[in-house]
Structures are given as C-alpha cells and as structure tokens.
Amino acid sequence: MNEITQDFRAEQELKPLVSWPFFQLDYAKCIKCMQCVRICDEVQHRAVYTVDDVGYPALVSGTSDFRDTQCNNCGQCVGVCPTGALKDLTDRGSQPKSSRHNTTTICGYCGVGCAIELESENGRVVAVNPSHTSDANIGNLCVKGRFGMDFIHHPERLTIPLIRRNGKDSPLEPTSWEEAIAFAARRFNEVKAKHGPHALAGITSARATNEDNYVFQKLIRCAFGTNNIDHCARLCHMASAVALKNAVGSSAPSASAPDVRLATAFLVVGSNTTETHPVMSSQVFKAKYESGAKIVVIDPRRIEMVDHADVWLRPKSGTNVAVLNGLAHVILKSGLANEAFISARTENWEAYKTNLEKYTPAYVEEVSGVPQDRLIDAAVIYAKADRGMLLWGMGITQHLTGVDGALAMANLSLLTGHVGKPGTGFIPLRGQSNVQGASDMQGQHNALPGYHSITDPQDRAKFEKAWGVPMPEDQFLSVVQLEEGAIRGDIKAMYIMGENPMGSSPDLAEVEHGLKALDLLVVQDLFLSETAALADVVFPVASFAEKDGTFTNTERRVQLLRKAVEPPGEARADWEIVCELSKAMGYEMNYDSPAAIMAEIASLVPSYAGMLHERLGEGGLQWPCLDISHPGTRFLYAESFPTPTGKASFSMVDQIDSGADATDDKYPLNLNTGRLLEHYHTGTMTRRSRGLDHMRPEGEVDVHPEDARRFGLEDGRMARIITKRGSIEVKVKVTDRTPEGAIFYPFHFGEAPANRLTGAKYDQASHTPAYKRTAARLERID
Amino acid sequence: MNLTVATNGKDSFDATQDQNREAGEPAAICSIVIDGRPLTSEADRTILEAAKRAGIDIPAMCADPRIKPTGDCDLCLVAVEGLADPVKACMTSVRDGMSVSTVTDDLKARRKLRLNEYLTNHNAYCEPPCQSACPAGIDIAGYIELITQKKYVEATALIKEMLPLPGILGRVCPRPCEDPCRRRQIDGEPVAICALKRFAADKAVETGLPTQLEPKPPTGKRIAVVGAGPAGLSAAYYLALEGHNVVLLESEKEPGGTLRFGIPSYRLPNSVLDQEINDILSLGVELRVNQRMGTDYQIETLREQGFDAVFLSIGAMIGKAARICGENAQGVMPAVEFLARVNWGERVDLGKRVIVVGGGFTAADAVRTARREGASDVTMMYRRTREEMSAAAHEVHECEVEGVRFDLLAAPVSVTVHKGRAIGIIAQRMELGEPDASGRRRPVPVPGSEYFTPADTILMAIGQDVDGAALNESHLSLNRWGHIAIDESTMMTNLPGVFAGGDCATGAATVVEGVGAGRQGAYAIHAWLNGADERGIANAIRKRKPQFFDIGASAKSAAKMAHMPVLDPEKRVSAFRNSGHVGPVDNDGAFAEVELGFTEEVALQEAERCLLCRCQASGACKLQSLSLEYGASTTEYKGMEAGK
Numbered sequence A: 001m002n003e004i005t006q007d008f009r010a011e012q013e014l015k016p017l018v019s020w021p022f023f024q025l026d027y028a029k030c031i032k033c034m035q036c037v038r039i040c041d042e043v044q045h046r047a048v049y050t051v052d053d054v055g056y057p058a059l060v061s062g063t064s065d066f067r068d069t070q071c072n073n074c075g076q077c078v079g080v081c082p083t084g085a086l087k088d089l090t091d092r093g094s095q096p097k098s099s100r101h102n103t104t105t106i107c108g109y110c111g112v113g114c115a116i117e118l119e120s121e122n123g124r125v126v127a128v129n130p131s132h133t134s135d136a137n138i139g140n141l142c143v144k145g146r147f148g149m150d151f152i153h154h155p156e157r158l159t160i161p162l163i164r165r166n167g168k169d170s171p172l173e174p175t176s177w178e179e180a181i182a183f184a185a186r187r188f189n190e191v192k193a194k195h196g197p198h199a200l201a202g203i204t205s206a207r208a209t210n211e212d213n214y215v216f217q218k219l220i221r222c223a224f225g226t227n228n229i230d231h232c233a234r235l236c237h238m239a240s241a242v243a244l245k246n247a248v249g250s251s252a253p254s255a256s257a258p259d260v261r262l263a264t265a266f267l268v269v270g271s272n273t274t275e276t277h278p279v280m281s282s283q284v285f286k287a288k289y290e291s292g293a294k295i296v297v298i299d300p301r302r303i304e305m306v307d308h309a310d311v312w313l314r315p316k317s318g319t320n321v322a323v324l325n326g327l328a329h330v331i332l333k334s335g336l337a338n339e340a341f342i343s344a345r346t347e348n349w350e351a352y353k354t355n356l357e358k359y360t361p362a363y364v365e366e367v368s369g370v371p372q373d374r375l376i377d378a379a380v381i382y383a384k385a386d387r388g389m390l391l392w393g394m395g396i397t398q399h400l401t402g403v404d405g406a407l408a409m410a411n412l413s414l415l416t417g418h419v420g421k422p423g424t425g426f427i428p429l430r431g432q433s434n435v436q437g438a439s440d441m442q443g444q445h446n447a448l449p450g451y452h453s454i455t456d457p458q459d460r461a462k463f464e465k466a467w468g469v470p471m472p473e474d475q476f477l478s479v480v481q482l483e484e485g486a487i488r489g490d491i492k493a494m495y496i497m498g499e500n501p502m503g504s505s506p507d508l509a510e511v512e513h514g515l516k517a518l519d520l521l522v523v524q525d526l527f528l529s530e531t532a533a534l535a536d537v538v539f540p541v542a543s544f545a546e547k548d549g550t551f552t553n554t555e556r557r558v559q560l561l562r563k564a565v566e567p568p569g570e571a572r573a574d575w576e577i578v579c580e581l582s583k584a585m586g587y588e589m590n591y592d593s594p595a596a597i598m599a600e601i602a603s604l605v606p607s608y609a610g611m612l613h614e615r616l617g618e619g620g621l622q623w624p625c626l627d628i629s630h631p632g633t634r635f636l637y638a639e640s641f642p643t644p645t646g647k648a649s650f651s652m653v654d655q656i657d658s659g660a661d662a663t664d665d666k667y668p669l670n671l672n673t674g675r676l677l678e679h680y681h682t683g684t685m686t687r688r689s690r691g692l693d694h695m696r697p698e699g700e701v702d703v704h705p706e707d708a709r710r711f712g713l714e715d716g717r718m719a720r721i722i723t724k725r726g727s728i729e730v731k732v733k734v735t736d737r738t739p740e741g742a743i744f745y746p747f748h749f750g751e752a753p754a755n756r757l758t759g760a761k762y763d764q765a766s767h768t769p770a771y772k773r774t775a776a777r778l779e780r781i782d
Numbered sequence B: 001m002n003l004t005v006a007t008n009g010k011d012s013f014d015a016t017q018d019q020n021r022e023a024g025e026p027a028a029i030c031s032i033v034i035d036g037r038p039l040t041s042e043a044d045r046t047i048l049e050a051a052k053r054a055g056i057d058i059p060a061m062c063a064d065p066r067i068k069p070t071g072d073c074d075l076c077l078v079a080v081e082g083l084a085d086p087v088k089a090c091m092t093s094v095r096d097g098m099s100v101s102t103v104t105d106d107l108k109a110r111r112k113l114r115l116n117e118y119l120t121n122h123n124a125y126c127e128p129p130c131q132s133a134c135p136a137g138i139d140i141a142g143y144i145e146l147i148t149q150k151k152y153v154e155a156t157a158l159i160k161e162m163l164p165l166p167g168i169l170g171r172v173c174p175r176p177c178e179d180p181c182r183r184r185q186i187d188g189e190p191v192a193i194c195a196l197k198r199f200a201a202d203k204a205v206e207t208g209l210p211t212q213l214e215p216k217p218p219t220g221k222r223i224a225v226v227g228a229g230p231a232g233l234s235a236a237y238y239l240a241l242e243g244h245n246v247v248l249l250e251s252e253k254e255p256g257g258t259l260r261f262g263i264p265s266y267r268l269p270n271s272v273l274d275q276e277i278n279d280i281l282s283l284g285v286e287l288r289v290n291q292r293m294g295t296d297y298q299i300e301t302l303r304e305q306g307f308d309a310v311f312l313s314i315g316a317m318i319g320k321a322a323r324i325c326g327e328n329a330q331g332v333m334p335a336v337e338f339l340a341r342v343n344w345g346e347r348v349d350l351g352k353r354v355i356v357v358g359g360g361f362t363a364a365d366a367v368r369t370a371r372r373e374g375a376s377d378v379t380m381m382y383r384r385t386r387e388e389m390s391a392a393a394h395e396v397h398e399c400e401v402e403g404v405r406f407d408l409l410a411a412p413v414s415v416t417v418h419k420g421r422a423i424g425i426i427a428q429r430m431e432l433g434e435p436d437a438s439g440r441r442r443p444v445p446v447p448g449s450e451y452f453t454p455a456d457t458i459l460m461a462i463g464q465d466v467d468g469a470a471l472n473e474s475h476l477s478l479n480r481w482g483h484i485a486i487d488e489s490t491m492m493t494n495l496p497g498v499f500a501g502g503d504c505a506t507g508a509a510t511v512v513e514g515v516g517a518g519r520q521g522a523y524a525i526h527a528w529l530n531g532a533d534e535r536g537i538a539n540a541i542r543k544r545k546p547q548f549f550d551i552g553a554s555a556k557s558a559a560k561m562a563h564m565p566v567l568d569p570e571k572r573v574s575a576f577r578n579s580g581h582v583g584p585v586d587n588d589g590a591f592a593e594v595e596l597g598f599t600e601e602v603a604l605q606e607a608e609r610c611l612l613c614r615c616q617a618s619g620a621c622k623l624q625s626l627s628l629e630y631g632a633s634t635t636e637y638k639g640m641e642a643g644k
C-alpha cells in the first residue's frame, strides 16, 4: 500500500448513494468523470446530483438516499457510467457482462418504442441496457424499461394451458396443447353453428405484435366469420384516431421523435408526459434546453412538465375545447394565422372562423378559469414559433367530448400551418407499445388491415382474394359494445388475446357479469389475470422478450422484436396459438415465422409494403414505406393530405357542458384517473416487477390541501372514494398537483381498481370511455 | 392511401449542430486526414465525432453523444500536425487540411499515465482471481458474501452449483484459489477460502435444509458412469440434475474412490463422505458396487445394455514403481496400498521404524497413518526441500507436530535386503539445480553422498498410474503415460459417446480437479445428447479465462487470516500410543478428525476479510478495457493524487 491508497481509505468510508431497490453509486469505483451528474442534468433535467468538495458526485439533498431528491429512477446515470461505480441492483446475473448474451429488441411497455438490449444468462433475462440503434429513444430509457423487466420470469407466469372441462363451475385444470386447442375450436364452432358467426367476438391487444394482431383479426374474419373485433386502444386513443381521420384524412401521428427534438414550441395538452412517456419528455427537454424551445402546458393537474413550462394553463376539468378554441381565437385576432397555408391546403375555413368568434379570452376565462393574459401568451408562443408541435394524451381523449378535444388540437396545427414540415406536427401519445400497430393491422371492427374499408367492394375483393373466403357483412361492435353484447346475450363466445377487460374496462361489475354470461371465454395471457380467471380455456403466452415480431410505435416506426430467451414451460407466441386455433376451426393459417406473416402484411397493406423483417434491423422504418427500397417517412403531409381533395379540413367544435357526470352536493369532487410512471396499464406486468412495485406498492389518491381540510383528511391516512358506481378504500396523498375540487387516482391497482368507480359513459363518435371525469366524494376512515 | 412521402431523416446522435442540419441548413464540408486516412467531414464536427463516423475509435471515458463534451477524462488526446501539444478530440473542431494521429507513442504514454492515476483511486477489482484459479470455478466471493450475511444454506447451495462435495473439499482441498487471493496485498495472507467452505457446508448440514435443486424432468437417456470417486460422483450429480438416468458402476464395495480408501479418516471422517454421497444418490442415481470394468464388463457391454453415453472415471490408484534394487522385497509396499488396507479396516503392523519415500499427499498421509498404526520412528524422505513438497504446507506442519522426521534432499538408491526382507534404505544427498518444466528446481545428486538408514517398512509414495488391466479395451486410445486420451475441449475419448475425466485422464491430480472434470464431463455429455457437435460441446463447457491487471487493494482493517483450530497435539500423540484398532477406523481414537473447523464467530470475522473482488461492470467497463489495452496498473503510478 502506498501513501495514496492510504489517503484513499478515508474516501472509501463514504457511504454509497443508494436508490433502493434500483441502483447505487459506489465511490470506490468512481473515477469522477461526472457523466452521471451531467446526463441527469442535461438530459433528464432533474435536481438530483451535485458535486462534493473533492469532486465526487453527491446528492443535492446532502443525504445518501436518492429518494430525498427529484430522482425518478430512470437509471440514465447507470447507463452512462463508464465504470462499475453505478451498479444496477436489479441485475440478477451471476456472470460478468462480457460472458452474457445480448439481444437488441424493443421495450414492451409504452408507445415510445425504445430500443433496448436484453442481457441474458442461462435462458433468463438478467439485466437491461439501453440501445442506441433507434431514433425513437437515442439511447435513453425510463425506469420501467431499464428496471422493470423482472416480470418476464415471475413465478406466476402461466406455463401450461388450462381448461375447464365440465362447465363453469368446474376448476381450471392443466392440460395439453392438443386438448386445449381442440376444445376451444370445437366449442367456438358449436356456438357458431348454433347462434351464427356474429355471436362470436374477439378482443386483441395493443401489447401484442403486428404479426399477432394480423393473424388474430384474420382468424376472427375468416374462421369466426365476423367483424366483431376490437382492441383496447379504444380505451385510450380512439377519439384521437377518429378526430384526425376527419381532419387530415389519417389517424396517424404526423411527426416523429427527431421532429420533437427540432421543434421550437410545444403545446402539451392533457399528457403527463414526464410520467407516462418519460423518454419522449426528455426529447422535449432537449429541444427546450439545447435550442431554446418554448413549452406551453395545458393541464388541470400540476404535472412535472409544468416546472419546465413557459406558460401553464390550468383549465377546469372538462373545459379543454373552450381553451383550445380560445387559443385559436387569439391567434386569428392577432393576425398570426398562416393565411397561405390555410388557403392552399385546407377547407371549411370560413365556417370555422365564424364559429371562433365567441371564444374571446374573456369568455374562455369564464368557462375554464384560465386567465386571459396567459391564454394570449400561450397562443402567441405557439403561433409565432418557427416550428410548432402538439403533444396530447389521455387528458384530451378520455372525456365525453374526446373527439372534440382532438379536433380542436388539429385545428390549431392547421391554423398555424405547423404541419408537414420538419419539427412540426402533432403526436397523440400512445399508451401501449403497439397501439399504432394494432390499429394498422385493424384489430378493429370498422376496417380491414391498412385501413381498407370493410364496406368498399374493391377493398373487400382484394382481401377475399388474398384470404380465400368472403368478408363478413356485419356492422361490427366496439369493445364497450361487445361487452354490452355479452351482457345482453348477443355475444355468446369470446376470444381475448392479451387483454384484461376485468382490469381496464370502464365498468367492472357489468363486465364481470357479461363475461360470466358467455357460453365460452378463451383467454391467452402471461398471467392468470382477473379476466383469465373467468375463462373456460387459458392459453399461456410468450412475453415480448420471448418472441420475434414487430411493434409500431407512436411515431409510426415499425421496429423488430427479437427473441432473447425461451418462453417458460409450454408457453407459446400469440401468433402460433392463433394459427393453431384457426387451423383446428377449419381455416388453414400456415406461417413458419413472424417474418412470413409480415411478408403477407406487406403484400396487402401499401404503407407497410417495404416493411420486411430483414429491413427493420437498425432503428426500424416509419410508414408509409411503399416498397422494398423506400427509406420510410419521418413526417407526413409535406405536400398534401390523404383526403379526397388532398386538403385538410377545419372542424367546428364547441365547448359543450356534457353535464354527464357533473358534480353536485352529494358528489362534490371531480375524480380523474390516469397512469403513474412506475406502472403500466392494469399493472399485470409492472405490479410483478419487484422494483416497480416496491416504489408504488399501492395507489394513492391525490387530494388538494383545501379539499383535504374540507373532508378532514390527512396525508398518509386511509379514505374511501365514493361515486355513484361504487367505492374503494385508498391512502390519501395531500398535494397541490391536483387542483382544488378535483382528485386523481391511478388505475393500475387490482386490489382497489379505479374502474370500480367509473361508468360506461363514452364519447359518442369514438366510443372512448370517459375515465377522466366522474363525480365523487371522499370519506375519512378512522 | 395517398400519404405524401416527405424527407426521411435518420437523426444523428452526436451533436446539437445536427438540429440545424435536420431543419435543412447545410454545413460546410472540409477535408481531413486521420491516421493517414483521407476523410471529409462537416466543419462543425469535433475530431472525435468525425473519427467515430469513419469507424476510428478514440479512447474516451466521457464522450456520451447526449452530453456536451467537457474534455475531463483526458484520454481522447490526439496529435495534430503542426501543433506542439496534443489536443482533446472531443473539444476540437475539424479544420480543412487538418492531419490527425490518434495513436502515437507519446499519446499512449499519456493515456497510460492517466489510467494509472484513475486506478490509484479505484478500490475494487473486476473479477476474482480466486475464482479463476479454482479448477471447479466456484463463485467464491459469492459464497463468502453469503456467509457474512449468515446465509449458510444459500452459501452451500451456491458452492454446489459448481461442486457437489463442499464438506469434503472444505477439508481436503489443496486450495489453489488461495494463492492469488488479493487479500495478500493487504496483510500478506489470503482469505481462508477453503476453511470457510467447510464452515458453510457443516452449518448447512446442521440445519438439515436442502442445498441442492430438484432434478429436471426425465430425459429418458441412460448414462453409465464408471468409477465412484470425486470425478464420477460429480458427473453423476450434474447429469442427474439435468434429468438423465445415471447408473454409477464401482469396483469396490463402497463408493468414494480415493476419498474413501486413500485419504485417512482423521482428515476426512466417513460421516462427511457418506452424507455428501447420499445427497448425490438421493437425486435418483443408481449405484452398483463390486462392478469392475475390465473384469465384469467392457465399454461394449455397456453399449449393449442400452446406455446412451459413458463417463469413465476410474482414477489412478496403482502405486508407481521406483525402479530401484530390492524394491520387491518383503517390507516394501506402495503407500496407497497401505492406506487402502487401513482405510478398509485392516490393522497393518509396520514395525517401529518406517520410511516413506515421497513428498505429496500420499506420502504425508502415509507417515501420519503409520504413526497412528503404532510406528514410533517415522521418516519422510523427499528429494527436494519442504517448499517444493506438493502436500499442502499446513499438512506438512501437522506431520511435524505428530513427530514425523524429515529427510530432505534425499533420494533412494536401493533397498537393502536381508533374507528377503528389507532392513533399510541406501539414499543419496541431492542439491537443487535449475528449475524444471514444473517450475520447481530440479534435484541433482551430490556425488559420493550415499548413506544408509535402517527401517522395518518402506512405503513408496512416488506417484500413481492408471490401472491398465481395467482399460483392456481394443479400441480405446491411451496416451503415452497410459492415461485415457481425451480431447480436453470436449472431454470425449476417441470412442463416440464415451467421455472420461479425473485422474484416469490426467494422471494423479487433486479432488477439486476431479470434481471439475466430472462437472465438465456431465455438461459435455448433456450437450452431446442434445445433438451438439464438437464445437457445440466445447462452447457448452468452455471455461472463461478473464484477463487481469493490477489494481492495488486496500481495506478498512488489516486482520490476519484466522487459524484453523486443531486437536491438541499432545493428546493426539498419546492416542497413537494406545491405538490398536481392529476393524474400520473412524472419527475417534487415533483417527479422530484433527482439524476442528471454525466457530461461527471466527468464520464471520474471516469472511469479512474478503474484498469481494468482483464487479458487475466487468466486460462492459471502459476503465477495465482501456487499462488492459494500455497496460495500466497502480503499482506504476508515481504522480500526485489522482483526479483532483
């Protein structure tokens, strides 16, 4: 030992900085390169790290616990550390990194579609690294992607098919694949013979791959013989899709992650981006902090993005349309409308213009509570920007007026001409990994794959030729209607792939009733979800890490999933199961791989024509990709819109007080539901990740301090949320994140499900349920 | 669908300047030369970016494209023609006509110096040298860490991932892992790795909790393992865990091989042996004793009986001849034979004066067993010095404690025979010359130094051979030493499906090597049964050889290695005098176990001494890869305190 190592002893005594249970910083290995400090500051923009007197990273809190800071455990610092100083505590590997197996694939959580590297050892995924191969995340990851993959090997994974041999009262018992498939096929055929094809229905998943979704809808149409198919994107974003289809001719988001990084002004509406799409928000920060972009946030809750915003508008819940129209009004009156764009590329301008008249700042303030000067500031920022970008989330769509909200957004981008150029456009942020793809593959009733019309004779003929059977004639039902159909007894048998309506549907009690009334329920899932527990046949499936395929992310980017490990036990990939079942029902589907399925998709869907697996390796391709040499399309509408006239159309939308679930004396609070950073969807995956569940083991209801006083509630104590539909007991979190008069409760927690409180009211045009607004009251529990 | 196609932009990861480029503002282009390669680059790029785009890697610790460069790491220095001092590639923009060199002797020296500085402040190590020195590759740091947490069952289970006989190895292993232990850099002594293993295993047995997994579902394959020594037992264990049906064929009446009839019970009590063998058999391994290959069956017979693969592990138990005059006289005997007879329960009268020739395990066991069988004057005759003895140092010490005399630097010349009986030995003095192939100095006779030592019995412990009679097979290839010839990378003999390992393939070695070979053999067979070709088998059983470099160790406390408590020497020796066992010897009387094992308190203290030399980042760490590349090490660092 020399003098220096002697000296070093004192330093070694420094306690490691710990972010339990995700990572820790061990000073003994730190070389003071400051990469961790800087990525946190420059990319994540969080007040976490500082530098101590001797040049080591330290925490701003002066403690050694990351929880005392703004750290949200994204682990970006862990990824950037050039040594082993920042250690991933969730790493389950026993071998050194160099002898592990690496697979580049796509994160299965949200619609950003981050490229990740799965490290595996002896057939188990043991750690996750970010991958720099995709433009979607350019090497960034959030806490779920980096630390939330342990659900893959959760002991509760289904490993063997289950079957109820003797009716609803008999138990679910393990069985062989042969028996499970034959049983399901025979029973589906029986129901079909007895009640006709339209007594059958399928619900597919926005978490399954394009290939899975494609074969699934093919089975529903060709083997079942019906259009009764939907997926849960209905539950979050159908409103956007319908609105955009009307306004610009396509439901797709127009811009991409690179455009987000280029934009100079953002309107972020009803999207808690930092929590729901953290990697997208870091790209917004990049634009802001590296190029001076301005941010306008419109949200009733004091979400994190507010801290980075130049202007924050806090409308009363349900008054989005008024505020958005107000912005348009100001833009128009200040002479900031893009006249050239409007006259060359849009229609319906005059009517729209007239309709805006009444949305004066004063009127908007009266309706929404947004101060006039702020409204004007916001309008000017967006309209004057070189490159304006709109981002919105479920705050827009999960309202009774969801389509109107989305139309009002589209209007803004047409009004300013912020579309069809680099760094401009609009992105409705997708909740799940493959919402876009599931829609493209038409896991939906109202169209054939690639948005081919189910009613157009030419489109029908094309698919009848390709699939060799006549296309069904029926006029289709949406997911909510399907559930209602089950309750009424119109639907007798249902096939559900990777969905958990018992966790995600707006009206739990009704859904349970409906599913129990079915003659046959077949579910395929990773876990025995609440829905699977009601099934007659349960197929165990491979997780995203255990199969090949593609996801289409929220920027239309089709990216490759690659198999990292074998599925547990006898679990199989969704597409394999679907094809087997189809065959057993009498409709042959033979593919030797997902690549072969994609080749068929490419032959039928023009915007996917160039999407062959072998072309999707590094970073994927964005549709439209019209042939096998096409480079893909970063942003849409450069020259025209895909409407019959080639022009986009303004829509007249008005703030209507839906009055649907207005507050009253008995239910004086507005209940808002939504997502948390650490969890995803109904929590079937995240709640089974040790680290993620540790961070947020239970849901808490956010209550404004004023309301807390009014109802006698204390932080950390239990309370009962009561609506006209039902009640649940939860812990109280007193915070000014939520405005006075409104409470927020996340929907990931099965033991106290938010949806027990909400009703099956949905937006009439799109059938997206109104999760965002339900009248409620709080009661203290002692 | 007529969605209009717009520009496709692959966003670059590097520079913020790219923003403007994406938005359509082009940058000026300039021509540069890097390492002799002419390139073009946009003028607003740094040298680092331009090089990276051309596929030239400039070393850097802090060059993440998402973060603004600071130049803090000082490694990306490059030489620019015309400039006296090197510049930081991450901070310097390219210029038209610039000529850059990324590797020069000067740059290499600077980078190495900088890395040395980093390492000096770096109190950790990438991969434990102990683990790669262990022939079975046990996760030593892992089980020691578990011991510090008092998780003894888990610790034992972790050991059993690599070696099914932890209690046995914890007693008899020659501990090759302790040599390179980094703890030596702090207080001169390694961590008592082996004694801690024994401690964990004994503790786990006390709890009665299972320390091994359940076998995987049956594969339907049948495998014959011939020879139930360490190698065969280990092969059987791992094959059974993989779900194969294993039949263990043993020529003796009980399993264990050298563990049972070589190593005496004062070092390895039968109870420990039985316990661990029973654990292995409990996986469903079928043991058939009194089944000698070569006499009762041959490889062909096994094939006919429907075995899908065979593992040969018959050891090397035939004492080597010394090839000296008088060697065949009465009173001269191979030491292994003597030990076997005692171990099987026979009382062997050697007389008073015994000479054991040799310096290995067998010699050490023979002298100490001879003392226990009543010989009062026991000498160990060895042709080199104590340092070169292959018996472990602590055992040689125990020999001394038990009153054994050493006659070092002495080699036998002939046995003196009177009336057909040996009465003593003529030996010759040796001196140490140049080191031989094994690195030990070669003994050279001193001319005219012969001398006579009287003896009643002479035991030869100069090595063992494989039993040629057992290998009376027409097709099986042997090597020039008479060992079974195998391809070391696949453990396979020249006969397809016939594998071999342990002493019979390597010559007399150690238990831990045998166990390691058994495990490798098991996974080789498993891979082969799954259809792997030679490369596939080799991949399945390849041992990693990590590269090491020097990072000086430091620790909070400088505690010396804990001592193994032993039976009181006086009592021990007095028990020898009263010894007169009839029937099998066991863990009592003169054959009572000498080493007593650590108490929990001592074990916990000792476990704390381990530096847990391993790092999750190994293999992905830039500091590690660059230090290896530039030959950095702490011992070379002479500068000021680093990093400030």
Ligand SMILES: Cc1cc2nc3c(=O)[nH]c(=O)nc-3n(C[C@H](O)[C@H](O)[C@H](O)COP(=O)(O)OP(=O)(O)OC[C@H]3O[C@@H](n4cnc5c(N)ncnc54)[C@H](O)[C@@H]3O)c2cc1C
Residues within 6 Å of the ligand: B172, B173, B174, B226, B227, B228, B229, B230, B231, B232, B249, B250, B251, B252, B255, B256, B257, B258, B259, B262, B263, B291, B292, B293, B294, B313, B314, B315, B316, B317, B336, B339, B361, B362, B365, B467, B470, B501, B502, B503, B504, B508, B509, B510, B511, B512, B514
């Ligand atoms: C006295 C002595 C002390 C030792 N002390 C130590 C020590 O302290 N530490 C250490 O690490 N190493 C020690 N060794 C070496 C160590 O015991 C061996 O290297 C190790 O046992 C080799 O294991 P193996 O399985 O290859 O062979 P063995 O242990 O020799 O086992 C071979 C087995 O095959 C059986 N067999 C033989 N021929 C046939 C046949 N034809 N048909 C069927 N079965 C057959 C034998 O009966 C035996 O059970 C010692 C060796 C001896 C002789």
Ligand code: SF4
Residues within 6 Å of the ligand: A025, A029, A030, A031, A032, A033, A034, A035, A036, A037, A057, A077, A080, A081, A082, A083, A085, A086
């Ligand atoms: S990135 Fe790693 S080595 Fe660099 S300062 Fe942070 S902890 Fe230390």
Ligand code: SF4
Residues within 6 Å of the ligand: A029, A083, A084, A085, B122, B124, B125, B126, B127, B614, B615, B616, B617, B618, B619, B621, B622, B623, B624
């Ligand atoms: S891998 Fe890197 S951080 Fe870990 S001990 Fe080695 S040099 Fe240090």
Ligand code: SF4
Residues within 6 Å of the ligand: B128, B129, B130, B131, B140, B141, B144, B180, B181, B182, B183, B190, B191, B193, B609, B610, B611, B612, B613, B614
């Ligand atoms: S200190 Fe521990 S890990 Fe390091 S070499 Fe020694 S026993 Fe192995």
